[in-house]
Amino acid sequence: MIDIDLLLSWGAAFKKISAGDIVFNEGQSCFFYHQLVSGTVRWGNIDEEGKECIHAMVEPGESFGEFPLFDDAPFAASAVANEDCVVIRLHKSTFIELLQENSDIHFAFLRLLSKRLRFKFSIIKSFASHCPEKRIATILNHLKSENKNFCGNYFQLNLTRQQIADMTGLRVETVIRTMRNMHTKGELVIKKGKVYCRNMIELTMA
Amino acid sequence: MIDIDLLLSWGAAFKKISAGDIVFNEGQSCFFYHQLVSGTVRWGNIDEEGKECIHAMVEPGESFGEFPLFDDAPFAASAVANEDCVVIRLHKSTFIELLQENSDIHFAFLRLLSKRLRFKFSIIKSFASHCPEKRIATILNHLKSENKNFCGNYFQLNLTRQQIADMTGLRVETVIRTMRNMHTKGELVIKKGKVYCRNMIELTMA
DNA sequence: CAGTTTTTATGCGTCTGGTCATAATATTCA
DNA sequence: TGAATATTATGACCAGACGCATAAAAACTG
Numbered sequence: 001m002i003d004i005d006l007l008l009s010w011g012a013a014f015k016k017i018s019a020g021d022i023v024f025n026e027g028q029s030c031f032f033y034h035q036l037v038s039g040t041v042r043w044g045n046i047d048e049e050g051k052e053c054i055h056a057m058v059e060p061g062e063s064f065g066e067f068p069l070f071d072d073a074p075f076a077a078s079a080v081a082n083e084d085c086v087v088i089r090l091h092k093s094t095f096i097e098l099l100q101e102n103s104d105i106h107f108a109f110l111r112l113l114s115k116r117l118r119f120k121f122s123i124i125k126s127f128a129s130h131c132p133e134k135r136i137a138t139i140l141n142h143l144k145s146e147n148k149n150f151c152g153n154y155f156q157l158n159l160t161r162q163q164i165a166d167m168t169g170l171r172v173e174t175v176i177r178t179m180r181n182m183h184t185k186g187e188l189v190i191k192k193g194k195v196y197c198r199n200m201i202e203l204t205m206a
Numbered sequence: 207m208i209d210i211d212l213l214l215s216w217g218a219a220f221k222k223i224s225a226g227d228i229v230f231n232e233g234q235s236c237f238f239y240h241q242l243v244s245g246t247v248r249w250g251n252i253d254e255e256g257k258e259c260i261h262a263m264v265e266p267g268e269s270f271g272e273f274p275l276f277d278d279a280p281f282a283a284s285a286v287a288n289e290d291c292v293v294i295r296l297h298k299s300t301f302i303e304l305l306q307e308n309s310d311i312h313f314a315f316l317r318l319l320s321k322r323l324r325f326k327f328s329i330i331k332s333f334a335s336h337c338p339e340k341r342i343a344t345i346l347n348h349l350k351s352e353n354k355n356f357c358g359n360y361f362q363l364n365l366t367r368q369q370i371a372d373m374t375g376l377r378v379e380t381v382i383r384t385m386r387n388m389h390t391k392g393e394l395v396i397k398k399g400k401v402y403c404r405n406m407i408e409l410t411m412a
Numbered sequence: 413c414a415g416t417t418t419t420t421a422t423g424c425g426t427c428t429g430g431t432c433a434t435a436a437t438a439t440t441c442a
Numbered sequence: 443t444g445a446a447t448a449t450t451a452t453g454a455c456c457a458g459a460c461g462c463a464t465a466a467a468a469a470c471t472g
Contacts, residue, residue, distance in 0.1 A: 045327070045331050047331075047335075051334075053330065053331045053334045055327055055330065066320070067320040067321075067323060067324055068320075069320075070313070070316040070317045070319075070320040071317045071320040071321050071324070073324070076323075076324045076327050076328075077327060099313075100309060103306060106312060106316075107276070107305075109316060110276040110312075110315055110316060110319065111276045111277045113276075113316065113319035113320065113323060114272070114273040114275075114276040114277040114319065115273075115277050116323055117273060117282075117319060117322055117323055117326065118273055118277070118279070118282045120323065120326040120327075120330065121251070121261055121282050121283060121326075122282075123330060124259065124261065124326065124329060124330065124333065124375075125251050125253075125259045127330065127333040127334075127375055128257075128259045128333075128374075128375030129253075129375070130375065168334075169330075169333055169334030169335075169336065
Protein backbone atom coordinates (compact mmCIF):
# COMPACT_ATOMS: atom_id res chain seq x y z
CA MET A 1 0.00 0.00 0.00
CA ILE A 2 2.46 2.67 1.16
CA ASP A 3 5.84 2.72 -0.54
CA ILE A 4 8.36 0.88 1.62
CA ASP A 5 11.14 3.42 1.10
CA LEU A 6 8.79 6.15 2.21
CA LEU A 7 7.86 4.16 5.31
CA LEU A 8 11.54 3.57 6.08
CA SER A 9 12.29 7.27 5.70
CA TRP A 10 9.68 7.91 8.38
CA GLY A 11 11.35 5.45 10.72
CA ALA A 12 9.45 2.23 10.03
CA ALA A 13 11.09 -1.09 10.89
CA PHE A 14 10.82 -4.63 9.59
CA LYS A 15 9.70 -7.51 11.77
CA LYS A 16 9.93 -11.22 11.03
CA ILE A 17 7.11 -13.48 12.13
CA SER A 18 7.26 -17.28 11.94
CA ALA A 19 4.41 -19.34 10.54
CA GLY A 20 1.67 -19.76 13.11
CA ASP A 21 2.82 -16.89 15.30
CA ILE A 22 0.62 -13.98 16.26
CA VAL A 23 1.19 -10.50 14.83
CA PHE A 24 -1.38 -8.96 17.18
CA ASN A 25 -4.41 -10.13 19.08
CA GLU A 26 -8.05 -9.09 19.14
CA GLY A 27 -8.66 -6.76 22.07
CA GLN A 28 -5.07 -5.54 22.36
CA SER A 29 -4.19 -1.88 22.04
CA CYS A 30 -2.55 -0.87 18.82
CA PHE A 31 0.67 1.11 18.58
CA PHE A 32 1.68 0.53 14.95
CA TYR A 33 0.63 0.73 11.37
CA HIS A 34 1.18 -2.74 9.88
CA GLN A 35 1.95 -3.59 6.27
CA LEU A 36 2.82 -7.04 4.98
CA VAL A 37 6.07 -7.34 3.04
CA SER A 38 6.18 -11.08 2.39
CA GLY A 39 4.21 -14.18 3.33
CA THR A 40 0.48 -14.26 4.07
CA VAL A 41 -1.49 -13.39 7.18
CA ARG A 42 -4.88 -14.66 8.34
CA TRP A 43 -6.84 -11.80 9.83
CA GLY A 44 -9.82 -12.94 11.84
CA ASN A 45 -11.54 -13.81 15.08
CA ILE A 46 -11.21 -17.01 17.03
CA ASP A 47 -14.13 -17.95 19.24
CA GLU A 48 -14.25 -19.82 22.55
CA GLU A 49 -14.32 -23.24 20.87
CA GLY A 50 -11.31 -22.33 18.72
CA LYS A 51 -13.38 -21.89 15.59
CA GLU A 52 -11.80 -19.31 13.33
CA CYS A 53 -13.68 -16.63 11.42
CA ILE A 54 -11.32 -15.29 8.77
CA HIS A 55 -12.08 -11.75 7.64
CA ALA A 56 -9.28 -11.58 5.11
CA MET A 57 -6.17 -13.29 3.86
CA VAL A 58 -3.59 -10.52 3.75
CA GLU A 59 -1.20 -10.55 0.81
CA PRO A 60 2.19 -8.79 0.48
CA GLY A 61 1.82 -5.04 0.00
CA GLU A 62 -1.44 -4.87 1.92
CA SER A 63 -1.98 -3.17 5.23
CA PHE A 64 -4.01 -4.78 7.98
CA GLY A 65 -5.34 -4.00 11.43
CA GLU A 66 -5.74 -0.29 10.73
CA PHE A 67 -9.05 0.47 12.45
CA PRO A 68 -7.45 1.28 15.80
CA LEU A 69 -5.26 3.86 14.11
CA PHE A 70 -8.35 5.83 13.20
CA ASP A 71 -10.91 5.14 15.92
CA ASP A 72 -8.60 4.51 18.87
CA ALA A 73 -10.37 1.30 19.91
CA PRO A 74 -8.54 -2.03 20.38
CA PHE A 75 -7.87 -4.49 17.56
CA ALA A 76 -11.11 -5.91 16.18
CA ALA A 77 -9.47 -9.15 15.07
CA SER A 78 -6.27 -11.13 15.45
CA ALA A 79 -3.58 -11.49 12.82
CA VAL A 80 -1.80 -14.83 12.53
CA ALA A 81 1.10 -15.58 10.20
CA ASN A 82 -0.16 -18.17 7.73
CA GLU A 83 3.45 -18.82 6.69
CA ASP A 84 6.76 -17.15 7.52
CA CYS A 85 6.21 -13.42 7.13
CA VAL A 86 7.94 -10.07 7.12
CA VAL A 87 5.92 -7.10 8.32
CA ILE A 88 6.89 -3.44 8.21
CA ARG A 89 5.66 -1.35 11.13
CA LEU A 90 5.38 2.38 11.71
CA HIS A 91 4.49 4.01 15.03
CA LYS A 92 0.88 5.12 15.23
CA SER A 93 1.63 8.79 15.91
CA THR A 94 4.18 8.90 13.09
CA PHE A 95 1.65 7.28 10.78
CA ILE A 96 -0.91 9.97 11.57
CA GLU A 97 1.69 12.65 10.83
CA LEU A 98 2.47 10.93 7.56
CA LEU A 99 -1.23 11.08 6.60
CA GLN A 100 -1.43 14.75 7.51
CA GLU A 101 1.58 15.54 5.34
CA ASN A 102 0.49 13.41 2.45
CA SER A 103 -3.00 14.03 1.14
CA ASP A 104 -2.74 11.30 -1.51
CA ILE A 105 -2.09 8.62 1.07
CA HIS A 106 -4.82 10.03 3.24
CA PHE A 107 -7.30 9.63 0.39
CA ALA A 108 -5.86 6.23 -0.45
CA PHE A 109 -6.95 4.99 2.96
CA LEU A 110 -10.46 6.30 2.49
CA ARG A 111 -10.50 4.40 -0.78
CA LEU A 112 -9.09 1.29 0.87
CA LEU A 113 -11.65 1.26 3.68
CA SER A 114 -14.44 1.92 1.18
CA LYS A 115 -13.39 -1.06 -0.90
CA ARG A 116 -13.21 -3.20 2.20
CA LEU A 117 -16.70 -2.18 3.22
CA ARG A 118 -17.95 -2.90 -0.27
CA PHE A 119 -16.55 -6.40 0.02
CA LYS A 120 -18.11 -6.84 3.46
CA PHE A 121 -21.45 -5.77 2.04
CA SER A 122 -21.23 -8.49 -0.59
CA ILE A 123 -20.16 -11.06 2.00
CA ILE A 124 -23.06 -10.19 4.25
CA LYS A 125 -25.46 -10.32 1.35
CA SER A 126 -24.24 -13.80 0.46
CA PHE A 127 -24.35 -14.91 4.11
CA ALA A 128 -27.95 -13.76 4.30
CA SER A 129 -28.86 -16.07 1.44
CA HIS A 130 -27.94 -19.19 3.43
CA CYS A 131 -26.84 -20.83 0.21
CA PRO A 132 -23.36 -22.38 0.54
CA GLU A 133 -22.77 -22.04 -3.15
CA LYS A 134 -23.40 -18.30 -3.11
CA ARG A 135 -21.16 -17.81 -0.11
CA ILE A 136 -18.33 -19.70 -1.73
CA ALA A 137 -18.78 -18.01 -5.10
CA THR A 138 -18.64 -14.58 -3.45
CA ILE A 139 -15.34 -15.37 -1.75
CA LEU A 140 -13.90 -17.00 -4.87
CA ASN A 141 -14.86 -14.12 -7.14
CA HIS A 142 -13.36 -11.65 -4.72
CA LEU A 143 -10.11 -13.58 -4.37
CA LYS A 144 -9.93 -13.90 -8.12
CA SER A 145 -10.37 -10.17 -8.68
CA GLU A 146 -7.66 -9.40 -6.13
CA ASN A 147 -5.21 -12.13 -6.90
CA LYS A 148 -2.55 -12.94 -9.41
CA ASN A 149 -2.16 -16.71 -9.12
CA PHE A 150 -3.01 -17.47 -12.71
CA CYS A 151 -1.93 -20.70 -14.41
CA GLY A 152 -2.73 -19.90 -18.01
CA ASN A 153 -6.24 -18.51 -17.91
CA TYR A 154 -7.00 -20.25 -14.69
CA PHE A 155 -6.90 -18.71 -11.29
CA GLN A 156 -5.50 -21.20 -8.82
CA LEU A 157 -6.91 -21.18 -5.32
CA ASN A 158 -4.21 -21.36 -2.69
CA LEU A 159 -6.51 -21.90 0.25
CA THR A 160 -7.52 -25.12 1.94
CA ARG A 161 -11.19 -26.05 2.14
CA GLN A 162 -10.91 -25.43 5.86
CA GLN A 163 -9.85 -21.84 5.22
CA ILE A 164 -12.71 -21.35 2.76
CA ALA A 165 -14.98 -22.73 5.45
CA ASP A 166 -13.59 -20.24 7.96
CA MET A 167 -14.21 -17.41 5.50
CA THR A 168 -17.76 -18.48 4.65
CA GLY A 169 -19.03 -19.60 8.04
CA LEU A 170 -19.54 -23.12 6.75
CA ARG A 171 -18.12 -26.52 7.78
CA VAL A 172 -15.27 -28.15 5.92
CA GLU A 173 -17.45 -31.02 4.81
CA THR A 174 -20.06 -28.64 3.43
CA VAL A 175 -17.41 -26.70 1.53
CA ILE A 176 -15.90 -29.88 0.11
CA ARG A 177 -19.28 -31.21 -0.95
CA THR A 178 -20.45 -27.89 -2.39
CA MET A 179 -17.27 -27.33 -4.37
CA ARG A 180 -17.52 -30.88 -5.76
CA ASN A 181 -21.01 -29.97 -6.99
CA MET A 182 -19.70 -26.76 -8.52
CA HIS A 183 -17.03 -28.81 -10.24
CA THR A 184 -19.69 -31.17 -11.62
CA LYS A 185 -21.73 -28.20 -12.83
CA GLY A 186 -18.64 -26.81 -14.56
CA GLU A 187 -18.40 -23.69 -12.42
CA LEU A 188 -14.85 -24.56 -11.45
CA VAL A 189 -12.26 -27.28 -11.90
CA ILE A 190 -10.87 -29.56 -9.22
CA LYS A 191 -7.78 -31.54 -10.16
CA LYS A 192 -5.94 -33.56 -7.55
CA GLY A 193 -7.82 -31.68 -4.88
CA LYS A 194 -6.59 -28.28 -6.16
CA VAL A 195 -9.19 -25.76 -7.23
CA TYR A 196 -9.00 -23.70 -10.42
CA CYS A 197 -11.53 -21.29 -11.82
CA ARG A 198 -11.56 -19.47 -15.11
CA ASN A 199 -14.34 -16.92 -15.32
CA MET A 200 -16.43 -15.05 -12.84
CA ILE A 201 -18.59 -17.69 -11.23
CA GLU A 202 -22.17 -17.20 -12.35
CA LEU A 203 -24.31 -19.48 -10.30
CA THR A 204 -26.58 -21.87 -12.14
CA MET A 205 -29.22 -22.26 -9.52
CA ALA A 206 -31.68 -25.14 -9.59
CA MET B 207 -21.80 14.06 10.80
CA ILE B 208 -20.73 17.28 9.07
CA ASP B 209 -22.15 20.51 10.45
CA ILE B 210 -25.15 21.52 8.37
CA ASP B 211 -24.23 25.23 8.28
CA LEU B 212 -20.80 24.27 7.00
CA LEU B 213 -22.37 22.10 4.31
CA LEU B 214 -24.70 24.93 3.30
CA SER B 215 -21.79 27.37 3.10
CA TRP B 216 -20.21 24.99 0.59
CA GLY B 217 -23.35 24.99 -1.50
CA ALA B 218 -25.19 21.94 -0.21
CA ALA B 219 -28.96 21.68 -0.74
CA PHE B 220 -31.83 19.98 1.06
CA LYS B 221 -33.98 17.36 -0.59
CA LYS B 222 -37.28 15.93 0.64
CA ILE B 223 -37.99 12.28 0.12
CA SER B 224 -41.35 10.66 0.83
CA ALA B 225 -41.68 7.40 2.75
CA GLY B 226 -40.94 4.44 0.50
CA ASP B 227 -39.17 6.49 -2.17
CA ILE B 228 -35.66 5.78 -3.34
CA VAL B 229 -32.78 8.11 -2.48
CA PHE B 230 -30.40 6.24 -4.77
CA ASN B 231 -30.12 2.78 -6.23
CA GLU B 232 -27.48 0.08 -6.13
CA GLY B 233 -25.39 0.20 -9.29
CA GLN B 234 -26.06 3.86 -10.06
CA SER B 235 -23.27 6.39 -10.35
CA CYS B 236 -22.90 8.74 -7.44
CA PHE B 237 -22.69 12.51 -7.74
CA PHE B 238 -23.38 13.65 -4.18
CA TYR B 239 -22.40 13.32 -0.57
CA HIS B 240 -25.59 12.41 1.32
CA GLN B 241 -26.39 13.19 4.94
CA LEU B 242 -29.70 12.53 6.63
CA VAL B 243 -31.38 15.51 8.30
CA SER B 244 -34.63 13.95 9.47
CA GLY B 245 -36.46 10.64 9.16
CA THR B 246 -34.81 7.24 8.74
CA VAL B 247 -33.37 5.49 5.72
CA ARG B 248 -32.95 1.79 5.06
CA TRP B 249 -29.64 1.19 3.35
CA GLY B 250 -29.36 -2.23 1.76
CA ASN B 251 -29.58 -4.60 -1.17
CA ILE B 252 -32.69 -6.09 -2.66
CA ASP B 253 -32.31 -9.40 -4.44
CA GLU B 254 -34.17 -10.85 -7.45
CA GLU B 255 -36.97 -12.25 -5.28
CA GLY B 256 -37.44 -8.90 -3.56
CA LYS B 257 -35.79 -10.03 -0.35
CA GLU B 258 -34.11 -7.13 1.37
CA CYS B 259 -30.71 -7.28 3.03
CA ILE B 260 -30.44 -4.20 5.26
CA HIS B 261 -26.89 -3.06 5.94
CA ALA B 262 -27.87 -0.18 8.18
CA MET B 263 -30.77 1.93 9.38
CA VAL B 264 -29.57 5.47 8.87
CA GLU B 265 -30.50 7.99 11.58
CA PRO B 266 -30.55 11.79 11.36
CA GLY B 267 -27.06 13.30 11.35
CA GLU B 268 -25.52 10.26 9.70
CA SER B 269 -24.04 10.10 6.24
CA PHE B 270 -24.69 7.19 3.93
CA GLY B 271 -23.68 5.88 0.53
CA GLU B 272 -20.18 7.37 0.75
CA PHE B 273 -18.08 4.58 -0.78
CA PRO B 274 -18.43 5.87 -4.36
CA LEU B 275 -17.08 9.26 -3.24
CA PHE B 276 -13.80 7.60 -2.36
CA ASP B 277 -13.39 4.65 -4.71
CA ASP B 278 -15.31 5.94 -7.74
CA ALA B 279 -17.35 2.77 -8.15
CA PRO B 280 -21.18 2.74 -8.31
CA PHE B 281 -23.40 2.61 -5.23
CA ALA B 282 -22.98 -0.69 -3.40
CA ALA B 283 -26.50 -0.61 -1.99
CA SER B 284 -29.80 1.20 -2.35
CA ALA B 285 -31.19 3.76 0.06
CA VAL B 286 -34.94 3.81 0.67
CA ALA B 287 -36.79 6.31 2.84
CA ASN B 288 -38.22 4.35 5.73
CA GLU B 289 -40.43 7.35 6.55
CA ASP B 290 -40.63 10.90 5.23
CA CYS B 291 -37.08 12.21 5.12
CA VAL B 292 -34.99 15.28 4.51
CA VAL B 293 -31.52 14.74 3.08
CA ILE B 294 -28.79 17.30 2.59
CA ARG B 295 -26.61 16.79 -0.48
CA LEU B 296 -23.28 18.19 -1.56
CA HIS B 297 -21.70 17.70 -4.98
CA LYS B 298 -19.01 15.04 -5.04
CA SER B 299 -16.22 17.30 -6.28
CA THR B 300 -17.10 19.98 -3.73
CA PHE B 301 -17.12 17.35 -1.01
CA ILE B 302 -13.61 16.25 -1.96
CA GLU B 303 -12.45 19.87 -1.83
CA LEU B 304 -14.05 20.23 1.58
CA LEU B 305 -12.07 17.19 2.81
CA GLN B 306 -8.85 18.60 1.42
CA GLU B 307 -9.41 21.89 3.19
CA ASN B 308 -10.50 20.35 6.45
CA SER B 309 -8.18 17.76 7.92
CA ASP B 310 -10.47 17.11 10.91
CA ILE B 311 -13.34 16.07 8.70
CA HIS B 312 -10.98 14.03 6.59
CA PHE B 313 -9.92 12.07 9.67
CA ALA B 314 -13.50 11.86 10.85
CA PHE B 315 -14.35 9.87 7.75
CA LEU B 316 -11.48 7.47 8.33
CA ARG B 317 -12.85 7.01 11.82
CA LEU B 318 -16.38 6.56 10.52
CA LEU B 319 -15.41 3.92 7.98
CA SER B 320 -13.29 2.13 10.57
CA LYS B 321 -16.21 1.96 12.97
CA ARG B 322 -18.44 0.69 10.19
CA LEU B 323 -15.97 -2.03 9.32
CA ARG B 324 -15.70 -2.97 12.98
CA PHE B 325 -19.45 -3.42 13.07
CA LYS B 326 -19.39 -5.47 9.88
CA PHE B 327 -16.73 -7.70 11.41
CA SER B 328 -18.98 -8.39 14.36
CA ILE B 329 -21.95 -9.02 12.08
CA ILE B 330 -20.00 -11.47 9.99
CA LYS B 331 -18.72 -13.22 13.09
CA SER B 332 -22.27 -13.64 14.35
CA PHE B 333 -23.49 -14.77 10.93
CA ALA B 334 -20.79 -17.43 10.89
CA SER B 335 -22.13 -18.88 14.13
CA HIS B 336 -25.45 -19.87 12.54
CA CYS B 337 -27.14 -19.15 15.85
CA PRO B 338 -30.18 -16.87 15.43
CA GLU B 339 -29.88 -15.64 18.97
CA LYS B 340 -26.30 -14.48 18.46
CA ARG B 341 -27.19 -12.72 15.23
CA ILE B 342 -30.07 -10.88 16.84
CA ALA B 343 -28.08 -10.00 19.97
CA THR B 344 -25.29 -8.55 17.83
CA ILE B 345 -27.69 -6.26 15.99
CA LEU B 346 -29.54 -5.30 19.16
CA ASN B 347 -26.37 -4.48 21.07
CA HIS B 348 -25.14 -2.38 18.19
CA LEU B 349 -28.40 -0.46 17.85
CA LYS B 350 -28.45 0.08 21.58
CA SER B 351 -24.93 1.50 21.63
CA GLU B 352 -25.78 3.85 18.77
CA ASN B 353 -29.25 4.89 19.71
CA LYS B 354 -31.04 7.20 22.06
CA ASN B 355 -34.54 5.76 22.29
CA PHE B 356 -34.50 5.17 26.00
CA CYS B 357 -37.69 4.87 28.06
CA GLY B 358 -36.29 5.06 31.56
CA ASN B 359 -33.40 2.62 31.58
CA TYR B 360 -34.85 0.68 28.70
CA PHE B 361 -33.84 0.99 25.10
CA GLN B 362 -36.89 0.69 22.92
CA LEU B 363 -36.51 -1.05 19.60
CA ASN B 364 -38.18 0.85 16.79
CA LEU B 365 -37.81 -1.84 14.17
CA THR B 366 -40.28 -4.45 13.05
CA ARG B 367 -39.37 -8.12 13.30
CA GLN B 368 -39.27 -8.13 9.53
CA GLN B 369 -36.58 -5.46 9.55
CA ILE B 370 -34.58 -7.37 12.15
CA ALA B 371 -34.93 -10.39 9.90
CA ASP B 372 -33.62 -8.38 6.96
CA MET B 373 -30.64 -7.26 9.03
CA THR B 374 -29.81 -10.74 10.32
CA GLY B 375 -30.47 -12.85 7.26
CA LEU B 376 -33.21 -14.75 9.10
CA ARG B 377 -36.93 -15.24 8.41
CA VAL B 378 -39.56 -13.22 10.23
CA GLU B 379 -40.92 -16.30 11.92
CA THR B 380 -37.49 -17.27 13.17
CA VAL B 381 -36.90 -13.78 14.53
CA ILE B 382 -40.28 -13.71 16.26
CA ARG B 383 -39.77 -17.13 17.81
CA THR B 384 -36.18 -16.43 18.86
CA MET B 385 -37.04 -13.09 20.45
CA ARG B 386 -39.90 -14.72 22.36
CA ASN B 387 -37.33 -17.19 23.73
CA MET B 388 -35.03 -14.35 24.67
CA HIS B 389 -37.95 -12.70 26.45
CA THR B 390 -38.62 -15.91 28.37
CA LYS B 391 -34.95 -16.15 29.32
CA GLY B 392 -35.06 -12.56 30.54
CA GLU B 393 -32.63 -11.21 27.95
CA LEU B 394 -35.16 -8.65 26.80
CA VAL B 395 -38.74 -7.57 27.43
CA ILE B 396 -41.65 -7.79 25.00
CA LYS B 397 -44.76 -5.87 25.94
CA LYS B 398 -47.64 -5.56 23.49
CA GLY B 399 -45.30 -6.73 20.74
CA LYS B 400 -42.81 -3.90 21.41
CA VAL B 401 -39.27 -4.88 22.32
CA TYR B 402 -37.30 -3.29 25.15
CA CYS B 403 -33.85 -4.17 26.41
CA ARG B 404 -31.96 -2.89 29.37
CA ASN B 405 -28.36 -4.11 29.46
CA MET B 406 -25.97 -5.46 26.93
CA ILE B 407 -27.40 -8.82 25.94
CA GLU B 408 -25.19 -11.55 27.30
CA LEU B 409 -26.32 -14.77 25.80
CA THR B 410 -27.22 -17.59 28.16
CA MET B 411 -26.52 -20.50 25.88
CA ALA B 412 -27.93 -23.93 26.55
C1' DC C 413 -65.45 3.63 16.54
C1' DA C 414 -65.79 0.10 12.92
C1' DG C 415 -63.03 -1.52 9.16
C1' DT C 416 -58.63 -2.28 7.04
C1' DT C 417 -53.89 -3.21 7.05
C1' DT C 418 -49.77 -4.33 9.25
C1' DT C 419 -47.38 -6.88 12.49
C1' DT C 420 -46.89 -10.54 15.74
C1' DA C 421 -47.83 -15.26 16.98
C1' DT C 422 -47.94 -20.39 16.58
C1' DG C 423 -48.29 -25.06 14.53
C1' DC C 424 -46.28 -28.48 11.48
C1' DG C 425 -43.84 -30.83 7.76
C1' DT C 426 -39.69 -30.42 4.96
C1' DC C 427 -35.09 -29.80 3.70
C1' DT C 428 -30.42 -29.01 4.37
C1' DG C 429 -26.31 -28.00 6.60
C1' DG C 430 -24.09 -29.63 10.93
C1' DT C 431 -22.00 -33.48 13.19
C1' DC C 432 -19.56 -37.69 13.65
C1' DA C 433 -17.24 -41.51 11.68
C1' DT C 434 -14.30 -43.48 8.43
C1' DA C 435 -11.50 -43.72 4.50
C1' DA C 436 -8.84 -42.24 0.54
C1' DT C 437 -5.65 -38.97 -1.30
C1' DA C 438 -1.88 -35.43 -1.18
C1' DT C 439 1.75 -33.46 0.92
C1' DT C 440 5.56 -32.98 4.01
C1' DC C 441 9.75 -34.32 5.88
C1' DA C 442 13.21 -37.22 7.60
C1' DT D 443 11.86 -43.27 -0.81
C1' DG D 444 8.71 -44.38 2.88
C1' DA D 445 6.40 -42.97 7.12
C1' DA D 446 3.75 -39.38 9.22
C1' DT D 447 0.67 -35.71 8.67
C1' DA D 448 -2.62 -32.81 6.53
C1' DT D 449 -6.23 -32.45 3.45
C1' DT D 450 -10.00 -34.09 0.76
C1' DA D 451 -13.78 -37.31 0.23
C1' DT D 452 -18.13 -39.72 1.36
C1' DG D 453 -21.89 -41.87 4.06
C1' DA D 454 -25.56 -41.67 7.64
C1' DC D 455 -28.15 -39.36 11.06
C1' DC D 456 -30.18 -35.39 13.24
C1' DA D 457 -31.26 -30.75 14.90
C1' DG D 458 -33.06 -26.69 13.62
C1' DA D 459 -34.20 -23.02 10.41
C1' DC D 460 -37.24 -22.51 6.56
C1' DG D 461 -41.72 -22.24 4.33
C1' DC D 462 -46.45 -22.29 4.34
C1' DA D 463 -50.76 -21.79 6.63
C1' DT D 464 -53.58 -19.69 9.74
C1' DA D 465 -54.87 -16.81 13.45
C1' DA D 466 -54.55 -13.22 16.85
C1' DA D 467 -53.28 -8.79 18.17
C1' DA D 468 -51.77 -3.82 17.17
C1' DA D 469 -51.69 0.02 14.54
C1' DC D 470 -53.57 2.88 11.30
C1' DT D 471 -57.54 5.37 8.73
C1' DG D 472 -61.41 7.80 7.65
